[in-house]
Amino acid sequence: MPKGKGAKGTKVTLKIAKKAIRMTQEGRRRLTLSKMGIITFPKCILKLTNVDELDLSRNMIRKLPDNIGSFSSLRWLDLHSNKLESVPESIGNLAGLTHLNISNNCLTSAGLPSTLGSLAGLKSLNLGLNQLDTLPPSMAALDSLQELGLFDNLFTKIPECLKELHNLNKVNTKRNPLSYTQADIDGMLKEKSEPKEEVFLVHKNNLCGKCFKKCKEQTEMKAGGGRRRGGRGGDGDMCEEKRKNTYKGLMVPNSVAAGCD
Template sequence: MPKGKGAKGTKVTLKIAKKAIRMTPDGRRRLTLSNMGITIFPKCLLKLTNVDELDLSRNLIQKLPDNIGNFSSLRWLDLHSNKLESVPESIGNLVGLTHLNLSNNHLTSAGLPSTLGFLTSLKSLNLGMNQLDTLPPTMVALDSLQELGLFDNLFINLPEFLKVLRNLTKVNMKRNPLSYAQGDGEVMLKEKSEPEGGVYLVHESSLCRTCLKRCKEQRERLARGGGGKAGGGGERGRGGGGDMFEEKRIRTYAGLIVPNSVATVNQDVWRIRKVEHETIK
């Protein structure tokens, strides 16, 4: 396939890109170039400084330009289902990004730059279906992050910094080779007497049967008043009971099961991997 041409032989030029821009219901300018067989990121797109959202998903792009950070107007970037092996450091210049989808690529942990921690406006980050086993520690600075997709990767341990991201409430860690050798050590609770901060609870679907049974038994004891200990009338997280805990559950985000949680195109083809995995089980 000729460089810069799509599946139907259409060359992505600045003129074509401008014609593909559409206004979203909330008044943003979105450029959609999805599923066009693009092999090289069209550098002409960097001239479209007024584009707020860019969809280059379902292509064959192997590398992003080093100056991707010049696309300073971007708020929403979808690159899922390409062939990316790394992300350039300049992506940290896209400080206005609120949504970033890099799922279903060939990304390794070495290919994720520390500058991801500069994207402090990010609310949703999808890194599912890659080859990641760790995340840059600098991502601890992503205070605005609410949704994180890490499904279908190589994580043995949960990233430590997740529990301090106060706004993070939706995480998908399904189909990772997570180690639960520590048993209940994977379920972290914060007592009322500790300083205010985020608390991380592994979703019950990720626990082994033994751990799940143990957690349910503990929950029932707490619901009955802590097994005879002071419970402040059974009020959870507010009374003076020594066994009362203030909890925050990080829930599985169903919308991050597929590579593109906002696509309008039928996504049955993207569920094939999930179905095959469950069949093997």
């Protein structure tokens, strides 16, 4: 039997953990404890407050410590291919986290805390190969999220929170019992990412002469198929004094008069 390994799995000491820290090409400190037969999360590593990245993938960890959120220096956390059944609420305290991989575990929707929505800086989240059928509605607050893995789960419909994630550009929903195809999802993301012009109803009395002229030119240009008349009417021509009063006449959005800002 290998040294340090018994019925409770490999025991990781603080000394072992410190020796396993390496500097990445980006200048970050990464602690790699992958494929070591670890069953119990080594709480001693929470003392390593200078670690930016933690790789505990391909072990047999069943539970994360309730105070995992105290590992506040983490930017990158990889826990894929373990035996996790839930994630503690304190995960939401990892404010600097940008990448989280908890795929290929035993997670159910009940095991995902609402505090996942507190990870405001999260860019990549992998939840694939679990037993999920819904996501916490709080995830709609993940404004920075760009990539989301939901493959090989139990989703029968697209989680509503995805519609609120405006920076999300890649979602993998393959091998779920969905009525949608992956192409449908990709199309939804493409449509959502297309910029939409905001227009407002503003009374002409609240515009200076130059701003009114510009709005009129833009309306005529759209009606004429993009052909512009008159002068340039750029932002530099706007009257600063009148700009402050632009929205006094605001009534409803999406009208035919363009906004002045």
